[in-house]
Amino acid sequence: MTTSRFTRRGLLKTGAVTGAAGLAxxxxxxxxxxxxxxxxxxxxxxxxxxxxQSGPYADEGADELRAFQLAVEHLNGExxxxxxxxxxxxxxxxxxxxxxxxxxxxxxxxxKSDVARATAQSMIQKDGAIMISGGSSSGVAVAxxxxxxxxxxxxxxxxxxxxxxxxxxxxxxGFRHFFDAYMSGAALGPVLAxxxxxxxxxxxxxxxxxxxxxQEASMNxxxxxEGWSQVKDVRTxxxxxxxxxxxxxxxxxxxxxxxxNHYGADMVNSLTQSVQFGxxxxxxxxxxxxxxxxxxxxxxxxxxxxxxxGVYGSMNWNWQxxxxxxxxxxxxxxxxxxxxxxxxxxxxxxxxLLYADAVARAGSFEPCAVVAALEGxxxxxxxxxxxxxxxxxxxxxxxxxxxxxxADHQCFKDALVMKGKSDPTGPYDNLEIVEATxxxxxxYEPDNEMFAGGDxxxxxxxx
Amino acid sequence: xxxxILQFLNGLDKGSAYALIALGLTLxxxxxxxxNFAHGAxxxxxxxxxxxxxxxxxxxxxxxxxxxxxFLGKPTxxxxxxxxxxxxxxxxxxxxxxSVPLAIFFAIPIMIGVGYVMERGLIKHFYKRAHADQIxxxxxxxxxxxxxxxxxxxxxxxxTPAPEAFRGSVDFGVWLGFAPDLIIYPAWRxxxxxxxxxxxxxxxxxxxxxxxxxxxxxxxxxxxxxxxxGIDIDRRFTVMFGIAAAVAGLAGVMYxxxxxxxxxxxxxxxxxxxxxxxxxGMGSLPGAVAAGFLLGVLQSFASxxxxxxxxxxxxxxxxxxxxxxxxxxxPRGLMGRKGVMED
Numbered sequence: 001m002t003t004s005r006f007t008r009r010g011l012l013k014t015g016a017v018t019g020a021a022g023l024a025x026x027x028x029x030x031x032x033x034x035x036x037x038x039x040x041x042x043x044x045x046x047x048x049x050x051x052x053q054s055g056p057y058a059d060e061g062a063d064e065l066r067a068f069q070l071a072v073e074h075l076n077g078e079x080x081x082x083x084x085x086x087x088x089x090x091x092x093x094x095x096x097x098x099x100x101x102x103x104x105x106x107x108x109x110x111x112k113s114d115v116a117r118a119t120a121q122s123m124i125q126k127d128g129a130i131m132i133s134g135g136s137s138s139g140v141a142v143a144x145x146x147x148x149x150x151x152x153x154x155x156x157x158x159x160x161x162x163x164x165x166x167x168x169x170x171x172x173x174g175f176r177h178f179f180d181a182y183m184s185g186a187a188l189g190p191v192l193a194x195x196x197x198x199x200x201x202x203x204x205x206x207x208x209x210x211x212x213x214x215q216e217a218s219m220n221x222x223x224x225x226e227g228w229s230q231v232k233d234v235r236t237x238x239x240x241x242x243x244x245x246x247x248x249x250x251x252x253x254x255x256x257x258x259x260x261n262h263y264g265a266d267m268v269n270s271l272t273q274s275v276q277f278g279x280x281x282x283x284x285x286x287x288x289x290x291x292x293x294x295x296x297x298x299x300x301x302x303x304x305x306x307x308x309x310g311v312y313g314s315m316n317w318n319w320q321x322x323x324x325x326x327x328x329x330x331x332x333x334x335x336x337x338x339x340x341x342x343x344x345x346x347x348x349x350x351x352x353l354l355y356a357d358a359v360a361r362a363g364s365f366e367p368c369a370v371v372a373a374l375e376g377x378x379x380x381x382x383x384x385x386x387x388x389x390x391x392x393x394x395x396x397x398x399x400x401x402x403x404x405x406x407a408d409h410q411c412f413k414d415a416l417v418m419k420g421k422s423d424p425t426g427p428y429d430n431l432e433i434v435e436a437t438x439x440x441x442x443x444y445e446p447d448n449e450m451f452a453g454g455d456x457x458x459x460x461x462x463x
Numbered sequence: 464x465x466x467x468i469l470q471f472l473n474g475l476d477k478g479s480a481y482a483l484i485a486l487g488l489t490l491x492x493x494x495x496x497x498x499n500f501a502h503g504a505x506x507x508x509x510x511x512x513x514x515x516x517x518x519x520x521x522x523x524x525x526x527x528x529x530x531x532x533x534f535l536g537k538p539t540x541x542x543x544x545x546x547x548x549x550x551x552x553x554x555x556x557x558x559x560x561x562s563v564p565l566a567i568f569f570a571i572p573i574m575i576g577v578g579y580v581m582e583r584g585l586i587k588h589f590y591k592r593a594h595a596d597q598i599x600x601x602x603x604x605x606x607x608x609x610x611x612x613x614x615x616x617x618x619x620x621x622x623t624p625a626p627e628a629f630r631g632s633v634d635f636g637v638w639l640g641f642a643p644d645l646i647i648y649p650a651w652r653x654x655x656x657x658x659x660x661x662x663x664x665x666x667x668x669x670x671x672x673x674x675x676x677x678x679x680x681x682x683x684x685x686x687x688x689x690x691x692x693g694i695d696i697d698r699r700f701t702v703m704f705g706i707a708a709a710v711a712g713l714a715g716v717m718y719x720x721x722x723x724x725x726x727x728x729x730x731x732x733x734x735x736x737x738x739x740x741x742x743x744g745m746g747s748l749p750g751a752v753a754a755g756f757l758l759g760v761l762q763s764f765a766s767x768x769x770x771x772x773x774x775x776x777x778x779x780x781x782x783x784x785x786x787x788x789x790x791x792x793x794p795r796g797l798m799g800r801k802g803v804m805e806d
Contacts, residue, residue: 054610054613054618055618056618056725056727057618058613058617058618059617059618059619232768234768234771237779239727239731241722241728241731241732242477242721242722244473244476244477244652244763245470245473245474245477245762245763245766245778246766248466248469248470248473248763248766249466249469249470249766249767249768251465251466251469251647252465252466252645265619265620265723265725265727268619268620268622268723269620269722269723272622272722272723273649273721273722276630276631276632276649276651276652276720276721277632277647277648277649278631278632278647278649281631281632282644282647283644299619300619302619303619303620303621303622303723304622304723305622305624305723306622306624307622319534320534330534330535331535334534334535335535340534425531425539426533426539426540428534
């Protein structure tokens with residue numbers, strides 16, 4: 001004996017309710033149509049942090065994520081406020097962005113361009129992220145930047161050092177705070193000539209992708225200008241592991257300097273193995289053989305241990321700087337996590353603040369309004385005599401006075417020349433600042449040959 | 464000439480690592496009939512045995528030094544390793560300095576244990592399954608082991624330097640009668656080469672001259688007959704799995720000063736080692752060793768700038784190219800026997 005619980009009346013009721021809801025639901029969603037992608041509707045705004053959480057750069061990605069979390073806390077008025085206290089713009093007041101509380105979602109790029117695009121896409125479409133930031137590779141940055149341009153969201157690049165990011169692959173919706181290979185070359189050239197003389201022959205080992213190529217070309221340009229000559233440039237596959245067969249030909253090539261255009265584990269391995277091959281104990285052409293690592297990162301310096309002693313390189317920023325912004329950031333990061341931030345962390349923290357500030361000044365989340373706010377009022381950086389010296393000038397974020405240039409969305413500021421410390425006192429104390437090369441020395445025009453070929457295009461609001 | 468000799472040494476060195484991993488792979492395949500894609504992970508775990516022992520030896524008592532301030536303006540921590548506290552400064556420093564060679568003794572029991580658990584816990588359930596299943600499950604296991612190591616040790620390479628005495632390079636050319644300073648080679652890489660010869664010799668001697676080895680060889684040739692004679696061949700094969708794991712682990716320990724261990728180092732070697740096994744001939748131990756050194760040397764020669772000027776990119780594909788040629792001429796590999804993996 002079974003009795004059905006369905007009654008005619010019940011069915012009618014349910015039908016009426018679902019019918020009404022069924023009709024009503026689509027209008028709720030369609031009526032949401034707005035002027036731009038992911039316009040924040042409620043009382044929160046969502047940012048998307050796309051960093052490597054697995055793969056070879058996972059540790060650097062973890063540090064970026066720490067910085068993003070700190071930035072979100074500070075924007076929402078939690079913690080000690082960090083660089084908000086030293087930032088020259090006072091549009092942010094610790095009440096979120098335009099009164100909306102800042103929330104965030106994260107994606108794992110795995111340092112693979114296709115994966116990074118997929119995670120960025122998912123954060124934009126499913127999570128409603130209105131800005132994407134982070135990353136630790138130029139290949140990824142270029143790929144995600146073009147996706148953000150098409151989707152109509154802002155891309156605030158993380159660690160990316162290839163000239164192409166704001167050169168031939170630049171996009172109107174994309175902005176880079178980090179320095180680039182050209183600036184590294186410009187900063188390192190004179191310092192190296194002073195330290196090692198002007199008659200040097202160098203051999204380059206170069207990672208075979210966009211960053212490596214532009215890094216090699218930039219070093220070649222500036223070292224040639226100092227009178228150095230290149231013996232050979234050899235491309236090495238990313239993740240080679242054992243570099244011995246690339247290092248052995250260096251020994252008797254006549255070169256007296258080896259330049260390692262490597263990053264991450266490649267840098268750790270190639271540097272360690274070069275030292276094991278006795279390169280730094282060698283005398284060639286009557287001179288002491290030297291090794292140079294043009295782009296340093298604190299995490300990788302730690303991986304190379306004692307082998308970085310006395311090795312020159314460059315950085316976008318370092319926690320040992322003494323300006324007020326750096327001190328504030330190091331204080332709040334160090335208090336929260338127990339160790340100083342990396343330069344990848346700093347660039348991500350600053351990018352988040354700069355985005356929030358631009359929204360606050362624009363009074364809108366609309367991407368084109370944000371782009372206009374980041375492009376600034378046409379003010380110029382002191383000390384640089386150039387027609388392209390126009391954009392947004394700010395200070396107090398750790399690098400001294402900085403220009404976000406409107407012509408290519410690249411930041412211009414002093415660049416740091418670093419050297420491996422011979423007597424480190426702890427795991428975070430393995431590099432020392434040799435000099436902060438003034439911005440006028442690392443400046444270039446937007447149509448410089450190493451950056452030519454791209455077109456910023458126009459900003460895209462998306463939907 | 465000097466560059467040729469250098470690249471030859473590099474080749475022997477690369478070959479040592481290939482041969483050691485391929486030897487273990489072949490041991491497992493020859494005894495248990497399992498294609499073990501987790502073998503690269505065993506090599507990687509060996510590297511992390513060296514890292515772990517170094518970390519254990521560096522466990523320190525911490526005192527605060529109020530005269531020095533850290534980056535937050537607080538007193539810095541001064542660490543003194545307990546080994547220096549217990550054994551005195553000189554002996555303690557010596558032990559820490561020699562942590563990589565000491566890790567050999569640390570790694571052997573760990574690796575045999577890991578191998579035993581892997582075989583009894585997972586792989587034995589796949590003996591009767593298709594090779595494709597075995598490859599899938601062991602490949603999955605390799606990924607799991609990688610992620611476990613990454614969880615505990617992070618993604619960055621961890622420096623594990625060789626003892627101070629072997630950290631530099633030696634003037635190899637002078638030994639051969641060349642001018643000084645012409646052929647410089649890292650001391651530790653020479654140590655690695657000699658070490659791998661010792662290990663390879665030991666494995667062959669074990670199989671050749673012990674009763675246990677004899678039974679294992681008999682089992683490799685005809686498993687059923689040995690079983691019918693009342694010998695528990697499976698148990699012996701399990702032991703061989705442990706030994707193969709230990710060989711891979713020791714290769715990893717000794718490799719750690721050459722390339723700072725990171726969670727991914729096993730994968731970098733695994734695929735190449737498989738090519739080595741195939742070129743050497745599935746199931747042939749001497750074949751695996753010979754092919755390991757052969758491909759190592761050829762790969763190094765292909766990296767010569769003069770060769771690359773003629774054939775760009777050849778260094779990246781030479782191993783696969785040679786593999787194709789050898790398999791075309793000798794489909795069973797250099798020393799492969801009939802009937803292996805051909806059923």
